[in-house]
Amino acid sequence: MPDKLLISQEDGIATLTLNMPELRNPITDADMMAEICAAMDWLNTDQSIRCAILTGAGKAFSSGGNLKHMRDKEGIFAGDAIAVRNAYRAGIQRVAKAVWNVEVPMIAAVNGPAYGAGCDLTLFCDIRIASETATFAENFVNVGIISGDGGSWILPRQVGLSRAAEMTFTADPIDAQTALDWGLVSRVTPPGELLEAAMATARRIARNPPRQLRLTKRLLREGTVSTLDQLLELSAAYQGAVHQTADHAEAVAALLERRDGVFKGD
Numbered sequence: 001m002p003d004k005l006l007i008s009q010e011d012g013i014a015t016l017t018l019n020m021p022e023l024r025n026p027i028t029d030a031d032m033m034a035e036i037c038a039a040m041d042w043l044n045t046d047q048s049i050r051c052a053i054l055t056g057a058g059k060a061f062s063s064g065g066n067l068k069h070m071r072d073k074e075g076i077f078a079g080d081a082i083a084v085r086n087a088y089r090a091g092i093q094r095v096a097k098a099v100w101n102v103e104v105p106m107i108a109a110v111n112g113p114a115y116g117a118g119c120d121l122t123l124f125c126d127i128r129i130a131s132e133t134a135t136f137a138e139n140f141v142n143v144g145i146i147s148g149d150g151g152s153w154i155l156p157r158q159v160g161l162s163r164a165a166e167m168t169f170t171a172d173p174i175d176a177q178t179a180l181d182w183g184l185v186s187r188v189t190p191p192g193e194l195l196e197a198a199m200a201t202a203r204r205i206a207r208n209p210p211r212q213l214r215l216t217k218r219l220l221r222e223g224t225v226s227t228l229d230q231l232l233e234l235s236a237a238y239q240g241a242v243h244q245t246a247d248h249a250e251a252v253a254a255l256l257e258r259r260d261g262v263f264k265g266d
Contacts, residue, residue: 005035006057007042012050012210013202014043014104015195021058026066027117028076033091040098047265050206050213052102053198054125055109061134062118070143088148092117096150099124100221103214105205109198110134110185113173116143120151123158126217127201128185130176131194136184138164142171157224159184209247209263 006017016039018025020032027033043049056062069075076087099106099121108125115137122128122136138155140147147155147168156164159182167174179185189197205213215238223231242248246266254261 003035004029004032005039007039009049011203012048012206013199014049014052015199016052016054018054018056018062021056021060023066024060024063024113025056025058025118026063026069027095027121028065028069028092030075030091033095036095037098040102044103047210049104050208050210051105051107051202053107053109053195053202054099054121055195055198056111058112059133060112060118061108061110061114062121063113064116064118064120064139065143065145067143070145092149096120096124096154100150100154103217105202105213105217107198107202109194110136110176111191111194113137115139115173116147117149117151120147120149120154123151123154123184126220128179129187129189129194129198129201130179130185131191132176132188133191134176134179134185134188135173136167136179137171137173138167139171139173141169207260207263209242209245209251209261210265211245211247212242215242 002019004019006019008015018027018032020026020029027036043052066075070077076091077084105127106125108122108128110122110128110130112131112133113135114122116139119136119138138147138151152168155167163182174182176185176188180188187197219231219235219238222234247263250263251261
């Protein structure tokens with residue numbers, strides 16, 4: 001049986017591909033959830049990785065929940081109210097937290113429809129680049145459920161409360177151009193250029209000092225929940241640490257000498 005999450009690595013950039021194209025890459029499958037969480041742990045511990053790309057195999061990015069499992073009360077949808085609650089907490093909510101808390105910059109290369117939990121998965125990434133064929137839908141009410149994976153927390157932070165409410169209450173999909181207009185994605189590309197556009201962005205990120213990238217991302221994350229005073233205190237502590245690194249000295253030298261820096265994570 002093929003892996004449900006394919007992983008490749010090149011020049012400090014990891015590419016993760018949701019790999020259940022025959023089912024439009026649902027992420028509520030137990031093996032898929034476990035593999036995503038394991039991949040996030042690997043990204044956190046492998047200091048050679050400087051950026052990651054998340055995409056989907058086939059024509060869809062992710063359909064979110066598996067509708068047949070919902071219908072048949074299988075997997076995380078099995079059992080009574082308490083059982084489903086516990087399964088959500090141990091499953092899809094772990095995925096959301098793992099992706100949100102991953103240390104390296106994460107680019108979602110959205111190759112097609114991203115619905116429900118699949119839409120939210122893109123939102124928990126740092127940057128979204130969309131194919132012209134991509135669509136986004138917060139369509140939980142359309143299947144008689146609510147967002148159980150943190151979508152109601154992350155979506156307003158990405159597009160504002162009014163647009164988040166419109167997407168959530170109507171369950172209507174938005175196309176890639178609308179997503180660009182609303183600030184949900186950074187860029188829209190022709191389908192055949194999506195992965196190269198994501199890789200080009202990843203390369204521009206990966207050329208920077210790796211420790212500083214991870215700490216900078218952490219500050220952006222903390223900024224969503226901290227006061228200004230709290231964030232300033234944390235950034236002062238981080239700044240004191242990075243000023244002592246070899247990569248900082250190399251970055252300053254490279255700028256003064258008008259050359260590219262060579263960073264080793266030291």
